[in-house]
Amino acid sequence: MARLEGYRAVVTGAGSGIGRAVVARFLTEGAKVVAVVRKTADAESLSAMGAVAVIGDVSQYDTAERAVAAATETFGGLDVYVANAGLWDFHRRMEKQSPEELARGFDEVFGVNVLGALYGARAAVEALRASGGSVIVTGSNACxxxxxxGVLYTASKFALRGLVMQLAKELAPQVRVNGVAPxxxxxxxSGPLALGQAGKELNADADRMAVMQQHMLLGRVSEPxxxxxxxxxxxxxxxSPYVTGAMLMSDGGLTISI
Incomplete structure (x- = not known):
C-alpha cells in the first residue's frame, strides 16, 4: 500500500537533487504534489511527472503563499510542506569576502535557507492545522x-535547526515540525549570486566529490x-505520529567521522 495515499504536499527546490527526488518518491507513495521551482523548464518537466508546478523564489513570501494556494485549491488541503530549497557557499571563508560581500551573501543565503522555510511554515500553518499536518525542512550535517x-552556509543551517525546534514548540500539538539532515x-x-557562485554546482568538481567520499563511513557520497x-x-x-522537533541525520556517518 502507498504510504502517503491521499496526502497533499508542497516541495520547494524541486527542480533537481533532493527536492526532485522527494517529489518523485511522494508521487510514487500516492501523494499529490505542488513542486516549487525557479525555471520554466523544470516546471514543465515536473508537470510531466504529475506534479503541479509553481515558479518562484522562496525568499519571497508570495511564492510560499501561491504554492499553498495551489495545493488547497487543487487538492482541497495540505498535509505537508517540505522546505527543501537551499544554497551552498562552496566553503567560502570569512576573510575571503569583503564586508559588502558578507552582507549581500548573508541576505541571499539566509533568505533561501532560513527565511524560505519560515515563509513556508507561515503560509502553510492554517492549512496544516486543519489537516494535522507537518513541516519538513532539509538540513545538513552543517546543522x-x-x-x-563556509561561514554563511553553516550559520544558516544552525539557524534552520533552531527554527525547527522553535516552530515545533509554537505549532504543537496540531502541527509537527521536523527536518532531514543529509x-x-x-x-x-548551487551557490549565491552575491558571491559569484550562481553558476557553480556541487557535483561538478570530481576532486571535491572524491574528498567528500573519503569522509563517509559508508564509503560513498549519497544519491538524492x-x-x-x-x-x-x-x-x-x-x-511518525510522536516525532516533532527532530533533525534526522542521513549523512553516511559523516558527523561522527570528523
Missing part, C-alpha cells in the same frame, strides 16, 4: 558541526534518493 560549508550528496546544488524515505516517514501521520 550540528562546522566544516560542512551529508555529502551528489547534487547540482538515499534520503527520500525519511521525508516519507516524517510526512506520515501513522509512521
Amino acid at each position: 550540528v558541526l562546522g566544516g560542512g560549508g 551529508g555529502a550528496t551528489n547534487t547540482s546544488l 534518493e538515499d534520503h527520500t524515505a525519511l521525508y516519507v516517514l516524517l510526512a506520515s501521520r501513522t509512521e
Whole structure:
C-alpha cells in the first residue's frame, strides 16, 4: 500500500537533487504534489511527472503563499510542506569576502535557507492545522558541526535547526515540525549570486566529490534518493505520529567521522 495515499504536499527546490527526488518518491507513495521551482523548464518537466508546478523564489513570501494556494485549491488541503530549497557557499571563508560581500551573501543565503522555510511554515500553518499536518525542512550535517560549508552556509543551517525546534514548540500539538539532515550528496546544488557562485554546482568538481567520499563511513557520497524515505516517514501521520522537533541525520556517518 502507498504510504502517503491521499496526502497533499508542497516541495520547494524541486527542480533537481533532493527536492526532485522527494517529489518523485511522494508521487510514487500516492501523494499529490505542488513542486516549487525557479525555471520554466523544470516546471514543465515536473508537470510531466504529475506534479503541479509553481515558479518562484522562496525568499519571497508570495511564492510560499501561491504554492499553498495551489495545493488547497487543487487538492482541497495540505498535509505537508517540505522546505527543501537551499544554497551552498562552496566553503567560502570569512576573510575571503569583503564586508559588502558578507552582507549581500548573508541576505541571499539566509533568505533561501532560513527565511524560505519560515515563509513556508507561515503560509502553510492554517492549512496544516486543519489537516494535522507537518513541516519538513532539509538540513545538513552543517546543522550540528562546522566544516560542512563556509561561514554563511553553516550559520544558516544552525539557524534552520533552531527554527525547527522553535516552530515545533509554537505549532504543537496540531502541527509537527521536523527536518532531514543529509551529508555529502551528489547534487547540482548551487551557490549565491552575491558571491559569484550562481553558476557553480556541487557535483561538478570530481576532486571535491572524491574528498567528500573519503569522509563517509559508508564509503560513498549519497544519491538524492538515499534520503527520500525519511521525508516519507516524517510526512506520515501513522509512521511518525510522536516525532516533532527532530533533525534526522542521513549523512553516511559523516558527523561522527570528523
